[in-house]
Amino acid sequence: MIAAVQALPLSVFAVVVAITLTITWWVSRRQRTASEYLAAGRSISGLQNGLAIAGEYVSASTFLGVTGLIFLFGFDGVIYLVGALSAFLLLLFVLAERLRNVGEYTMADVLAFRLRRRPVRAVAAVSTLVIVCGYVLAQLLGGALLFETLVGIDFAPAVIFTAALMLIYVFFGGMRATTWVQVIKASLLLVFGALLTLLVLIEVGFDLPGMFSDAAAGADDTASYLGPGGLFTRPADAISVVVAYALGTAAMPHVLMRFFTVTDSQQARRSAQWALVLIGGFFLMVVVLGFGAAAILSKGEAGAIGTAGNMTAPVLAESLGGGAESTGGDILLAVIAAVTFATILAVVTGLVMSASGAVAHDLWANVVRRGDASDAETLRVARLTAVAVAIAGAGFTIAAGKGFNITFLVALVFAIAASANLPALVMSLAWRRFNTAGAVTGMIFGLVASVVLIGLSPPIWPGADSEGAPFALSNPAIVSVPIGFVGCLLGTLLSRRSEGERSFAELEVRSQTGIGALR
């Protein structure tokens, strides 16, 4: 299906990339300061920021990954969506306003606010780097698969090309341009997602109950396709994924970083609300798309989707447009794939931005130079970091290959974020006695526990027969998140050292009222 139609998708790709690059260049002309580069001058509005957060969410991991999981395994894919949406409530209730009121560029600003800064920043920067590299891997996989499917080049060059494009955005752009591009792409993806959903509904004659029945017709077992049990064979697997998604999403560095770009805490709150509404709406579309794909696609078309299900949504688009080899099918496939690809590019750009912030602002400016680095120097380190992360991410992605479902990989990264970042973040905001030792111990415990358990788990443990893996669960969150909290408790209770110069009272008053927050 691919070779004959390369010209059309290539030109759609080129147009989307050209438009967004132009915007990036145009927006970033007046970018001089670190605040401009890393926090868009704190001038983004709530709706724009909400759209940008939605853009991060509705691209690779949801649109490609979950649609594929539902297509392959049925209802268990929906469990990911339910868990993920809860995270935005946690962001809204607890984190969004406080982050904006207290922080400057990165999560570590909030963590280190009343603690000793150098150890906390150093550990937080390491955990951010691990999380970003893992997430970049998942997103690059999605981008490269799209590129490979559409243009017909090999996987490894597709990964390298995607990573190179991402670097161009990072270098030109910074946070303001990333936001702009993300807003436009999120809007496009929401519109085309809605169009696809509408086409699915027309195709099934607006008979949703019938569509679900048809979807299960090709499944081995109707009960575990339309009900639970198709993907998560052990109960603890489902629980672990919900924990990872509900807590991990709210602790991802690039999501947290978005809340420093808005004008004030009211806009931070509004952006969390917009993200919740937009993403919730898109999740409902994904449910229809996933089951709709199972009901509509024939066996022959299903072959193009791949064993991990990642290409379900684009193949469905091709089928709804009139099928392979038809003009309508080609156009719809090209547009959906190009828009998704563009969104993925913006996501990895945002991720690399947060890694740049962690290394330049936390590690270099505050730990190595002890707050003595010039703006120009901080910017230079930020850009060097971007190059390093792009090379590492592309290398990991090529090494991992394309056998993994994107959502599965993302769930692992969320488990790391939920274990390493969330316990320390919540405790530093809520617990007066919490101290530096607690934060450092908690983050190290959570980070090491989640990474080690992932390495020992069935999907990653080497060898064809995963039965021999030392750790039984495919997602470690249910074990590693409590370990992170225990680390925070132990470190705090076992240490007597006094703390940094700022008090819990300052943190609390600032986070509650916004008095003294950066403008």
Added chain:
Amino acid sequence: MTVGTARGAPAEAPQAANRSETYDWEAIRELPEYRRLVERRRRFVARGTAIALGTLAIFTALVSFARDAMATELVGGITLALALGVGEMLLTAALGAAYVRIARRDYEPLERAVVAAAERTGAVR
């Protein structure tokens, strides 16, 4: 929609804007307006979190341990599990909307009252 104009001029050296002010954080914490703000917000967040976490826990437990019951088909191929999953998502959105509405109605005026009281009593100079 224009990114970047929500607050006009770009931020300059961020901390400089606040350096001229001094704050007495302990004094602000003792203000009755501040107490009221924290108390109200805490009450809503505690209830909202309890509802959200409680229903999420029940949903997760059901799909993990009551698989046969959850596979019951209600209308056509729509199972109990699907209905509850979508219901949980709608509940999440409703709780978020409730928080934003209450924040605009109650917390924002209180935040302004705290700032005014802090300036009046000299806690912010």
